[in-house]
Amino acid sequence: MAISERVFGSFRRKPKEPRGRLTNLERHETRWGLLFLSPWIIGFLVFILLPTLATLVFSFTDFNILHVEDTRFIWFDNYTRMLNDPIVTQSLVRTLKFFVMAFPLAIIIPIAISALLNSENLRFRRLFATLFYMPYMVPLVSAVLIWGGFLNPATGWMNKFLGSIGIQGPDWLQSTTWVYWALLIVGLWSNGNAIITTLAGMESVPRELFEAAKIEGAGAIATFMNVTLPMVSPIIFYNLTLASIGLFQYFLEPYVLFAQAGDPGGSTLFYPMYLFQNFFQFQEMAYGASLAWVLFLIILAFTAVWFGLRRFWVYEAERE
Amino acid sequence: MAKAQSMPNRDYNASVLNKRMRGWVLAGSVTLFAIVLLVLWLAPFAYMVSTSLKTQQQISDPTSPLWPSAADQFEYEGQSLDILVVPVNSENPAWHDVNGDEFQDAGEASVEPGVYTLALVTPGREDGVFVNPADPEAGAIHWIGRWRALEADWQFAPQWANYAEAWELPSRPFTFATLLLNTFAIAFFGIIGTIISCTLVAYGFSRFRIPGKGFLFLLLVSTIFLPRIVVTVPTYALFVRFGWVGTWLPLILPHFFANAYNVFWLRQYLMTIPREMDEAAMIDGAGPLQILWYVIVPQLMPAIITVALFHMVFAFRDYFEPLIYLSTRPELQPISVGIQQFNAIFGQRPALIQTVALMGLVLPVLIFFLAQRAFTRGIVFTGVEK
Numbered sequence: 001m002a003i004s005e006r007v008f009g010s011f012r013r014k015p016k017e018p019r020g021r022l023t024n025l026e027r028h029e030t031r032w033g034l035l036f037l038s039p040w041i042i043g044f045l046v047f048i049l050l051p052t053l054a055t056l057v058f059s060f061t062d063f064n065i066l067h068v069e070d071t072r073f074i075w076f077d078n079y080t081r082m083l084n085d086p087i088v089t090q091s092l093v094r095t096l097k098f099f100v101m102a103f104p105l106a107i108i109i110p111i112a113i114s115a116l117l118n119s120e121n122l123r124f125r126r127l128f129a130t131l132f133y134m135p136y137m138v139p140l141v142s143a144v145l146i147w148g149g150f151l152n153p154a155t156g157w158m159n160k161f162l163g164s165i166g167i168q169g170p171d172w173l174q175s176t177t178w179v180y181w182a183l184l185i186v187g188l189w190s191n192g193n194a195i196i197t198t199l200a201g202m203e204s205v206p207r208e209l210f211e212a213a214k215i216e217g218a219g220a221i222a223t224f225m226n227v228t229l230p231m232v233s234p235i236i237f238y239n240l241t242l243a244s245i246g247l248f249q250y251f252l253e254p255y256v257l258f259a260q261a262g263d264p265g266g267s268t269l270f271y272p273m274y275l276f277q278n279f280f281q282f283q284e285m286a287y288g289a290s291l292a293w294v295l296f297l298i299i300l301a302f303t304a305v306w307f308g309l310r311r312f313w314v315y316e317a318e319r320e
Numbered sequence: 321m322a323k324a325q326s327m328p329n330r331d332y333n334a335s336v337l338n339k340r341m342r343g344w345v346l347a348g349s350v351t352l353f354a355i356v357l358l359v360l361w362l363a364p365f366a367y368m369v370s371t372s373l374k375t376q377q378q379i380s381d382p383t384s385p386l387w388p389s390a391a392d393q394f395e396y397e398g399q400s401l402d403i404l405v406v407p408v409n410s411e412n413p414a415w416h417d418v419n420g421d422e423f424q425d426a427g428e429a430s431v432e433p434g435v436y437t438l439a440l441v442t443p444g445r446e447d448g449v450f451v452n453p454a455d456p457e458a459g460a461i462h463w464i465g466r467w468r469a470l471e472a473d474w475q476f477a478p479q480w481a482n483y484a485e486a487w488e489l490p491s492r493p494f495t496f497a498t499l500l501l502n503t504f505a506i507a508f509f510g511i512i513g514t515i516i517s518c519t520l521v522a523y524g525f526s527r528f529r530i531p532g533k534g535f536l537f538l539l540l541v542s543t544i545f546l547p548r549i550v551v552t553v554p555t556y557a558l559f560v561r562f563g564w565v566g567t568w569l570p571l572i573l574p575h576f577f578a579n580a581y582n583v584f585w586l587r588q589y590l591m592t593i594p595r596e597m598d599e600a601a602m603i604d605g606a607g608p609l610q611i612l613w614y615v616i617v618p619q620l621m622p623a624i625i626t627v628a629l630f631h632m633v634f635a636f637r638d639y640f641e642p643l644i645y646l647s648t649r650p651e652l653q654p655i656s657v658g659i660q661q662f663n664a665i666f667g668q669r670p671a672l673i674q675t676v677a678l679m680g681l682v683l684p685v686l687i688f689f690l691a692q693r694a695f696t697r698g699i700v701f702t703g704v705e706k
Contacts, residue, residue: 026529032608033528039517040540043577047555048543054554065560116357121343121350128354130692132361137688138681139637141656145663145677149371149670150364155379157367157386189361196696241545249549252640259664272549279553280644289553296550303545 052296059290064283078290087274088291095271099247102184106243110194111236115224117195118202129199136192144256147186148173173257176267183253183268194239201232230315237314241306248299251276271295372674373478379670383471388479391472394439394453401439403453404470409433412465414450416458431461437473438463479671486675489658491665494651496658496679503654506571506642507635511628513576518627519620521578522586523612527598544580548640556644568652570645571638575631582627589623590616626694629687636684655680 034041059078063071082088116122117129135143150156151172159169172182205228213223229236254268255276262269275295279288366386371379373388392403408414414431438450438461448467449460487496524530525537559570593616601611617624639656646653659676666672688695 029528030530033524033530033533036520036524036528036608037530037536039576040521040578040583041536043517043574044539044543047574047577048546048551051551051554051558052546054557055550058553058557063557065557113357116350116354119350121347122354123347123351128358130689131358134685134688135361135364137633137684139656139684140639141660142677142680145659145673145680146364146368148663149674149677150367152670154382155371155670157363160386161363189364245545245547249547256639256660257663259661275549279556280647285553285557292549292553296547299547 055289055292055296058286059293061286063286063289065285066283074286078287079294081287082290082294087269088271090266091269091271091274094267094269095248095250098180098183098250098270099244101180102187102247103243105184105188106191106194106247107236107240109188110191110198110239111229113195114199114202115228117199118228129196133192133196135189136196138190140190140252141256143186143190144253147182147189148257151182174264176265179254179264179267186253187250194243197235197239198232201235202228205231233314234316237306237310241303244302244306245299248272248295248302368674368677371670372482372678373480374482374671375477375479376669376671378474381472385474387476389474390477392437392475394451396439396441396451396453396456399441401441401451403437403439403473404450404467405473406436406438406450406463406470407434408436408463412463414461414463417449417460417462440467443467482671482675483679486672486679491661492650492658496655496676498651499653499655499658502568502652502658503635503656506568506654507632509568509572510575510635511631513572514579514582514631515624515627517576517578518582518586519612519617519624521583522590523616525583526587526590527595527608540580540583552644559645565645566649566652567645571641582630586620586623586627589620593619622694622697625691626697629691629694632687633684636680 060073060075061071062074062077113132117125117132122128138146151158153159153169153171158172162169170178172178209227209231210223213227218226249272251268251270251273254262254270255273258264258268262273271291272295275288275291278284278291370387375388375390377391378384378389394401394403406412406414408431410433416431436452439453440448441451441460442449444467446466447462447464450463451460452458489496489499521540525533525540530536555570556565559565562569564570564573597615597619598611601615606614636655638654639660642654642657643660646657650658659680662673662676
């Protein structure tokens with residue numbers, strides 16, 4: 001069973017086993033089992049559950065890493081401060097704007113590329129799949145350094161290529177509108193994981209379904225829409241949810257590219273970047289915690305919406 | 321064809337042939353489209369490799385070719401002359417200097433129309449005196465035209481010295497070797513931690529009856545969807561408290577507590593290992609730890625290797641955590657953070673930026689190509705039902 005299915009499949013309760021006293025042997029087994037799970041259980045408590053709750057608690061205090069002893073509760077002061085902080089609204093709008101631009105493409109482009117890679121008419125399919133996946137192996141900093149040069153209007157190749165087909169390329173990284181498209185291109189390029197999981201899903205669709213569709217007289221497009229897409233919808237859903245979570249936390253690429261100033265003209269000062277600045281530059285940890293908690297709730301809300309909409313379009317195989 | 325020939329019906333023959341032709345055309349056009357797309361997809365790599373081998377002079381010359389090259393020079397009478405690509409035609413005629421008469425009329429000594437690579441001796445305003453590097457004895461050649469509009473004769477000339485320069489990390493008291501060693505060390509301890517912890521946890525999830533196991537597993541998998549941002553602040557505060565900021569511990573220790581992806585993948589693999597061998601060992605009196613070590617681990621090896629490879633690549637990718645925990649200790653940083661400020665420092669030296677970019681990605685990409693099967697197996701197994 002796949003991760004996507006594990007998470008998105010209905011979590012059905014198994015019929016309860018008849019309650020009775022555990023035998024010695026069973027108790028022995030449980031004890032050993034819990035012992036083996038303990039690294040994860042401890043890790044979950046220490047590195048996930050407690051920090052998540054601690055972030056909430058911090059957000060109600062004036063915690064500062066330099067004066068931990070003086071910490072006191074100021075309750076909602078951090079949150080009221082957020083409401084009066086114009087940068088919070090601006091950066092949140094920026095993040096949402098980028099989300100609206102990037103999200104549909106982050107879903108559609110990997111599907112389109114994997115559909116091409118899954119085409120029966122394509123020769124050397126393995127080789128193509130490997131090479132389309134390869135940029136995913138490129139570390140973020142290298143990817144940003146490469147694209148920073150590639151998109152340079154004077155010395156890069158992008159505008160050279162565009163020029164050769166008669167298009168005057170923009171100044172990608174210095175224009176407050178084009179910079180979003182530049183970041184989007186970099187993001188899509190590095191998104192090989194979505195391509196390769198979708199492709200693997202398409203390859204595992206049972207052949208009989210295609211044969212049945214052929215007998216029904218369905219054309220290539222109808223088959224793709226009615227057979228392939230529904231069958232890979234759990235994987236699309238998995239990638240979609242991760243893309244949504246990732247886009248709300250997006251800031252590292254512009255951070256590396258522009259050395260955190262939010263260049264050009266503040267257009268890449270995304271909400272998580274402001275959070276990061278508060279946390280590490282301004283030493284405003286408590287305020288950073290409240291920013292983080294608000295972002296967490298936004299992401300959770302979006303994730304809940306995706307999960308809620310799932311039953312309308314995500315195919316679920318019958319489970320035993 | 322053999323099949324078609326055995327068929328007596330001509331129309332049928334034609335339709336089979338037609339169908340086959342259509343198949344070829346379709347395969348050809350789809351493959352061609354994919355090739356075009358792939359060329360665009362990989363162009364940034366080509367840009368990186370090429371630029372990393374260029375001279376600064378070539379980068380600032382917009383007429384220079386895409387591949388690393390240098391304008392060819394010709395040593396002539398103690399001078400280093402630029403070699404230019406000179407077209408000779410009716411608008412731009414040229415003469416050999418036969419009688420010392422610079423501008424004699426076209427005659428036997430005029431140069432045949434064509435394109436020549438000539439070294440510029442004396443530039444004029446609307447003309448120039450050249451010499452042919454292939455045949456300098458032939459003497460001066462007078463050419464009419466604007467020599468400034470001529471292109472240099474670019475010859476393939478990779479600048480390997482860029483790599484030597486970048487390796488020295490000009491802004492740092494240590495070399496790239498330090499960053500490389502740091503990355504390997506962090507990756508190595510992380511791999512140890514993740515292999516031990518994830519194998520134990522996967523073993524627990526797949527072989528033991530534990531009350532609430534289904535819920536615990538769901539909890540484990542759902543941590544994939546946890547936004548990291550919400551745990552960053554307190555985790556950082558915790559490590560500050562321990563005095564571990566500025567050490568590798570925050571980058572290594574958490575990997576000793578298992579993670580969802582690797583546990584999931586190891587558990588999937590474990591479930592395919594038949595229980596009969598565990599049971600036989602159990603009857604022989606082996607305890608759970610002995611079964612794990614002598615029965616499970618040897619069979620789990622391919623999956624463990626995949627986990628190790630993925631973690632290796634992760635260690636090269638990971639940027640945010642080394643950034644926040646090692647910002648004050650440049651000599652401990654891994655490659656990802658160590659090369660980050662190159663963009664700012666070498667804004668005027670694109671060749672060096674691309675050189676470090678390549679040095680940062682070459683190992684993970686190489687590991688990926690060498691161990692492709694292990695990678696695809698991991699992705700397919702984790703992402704998709706098989």
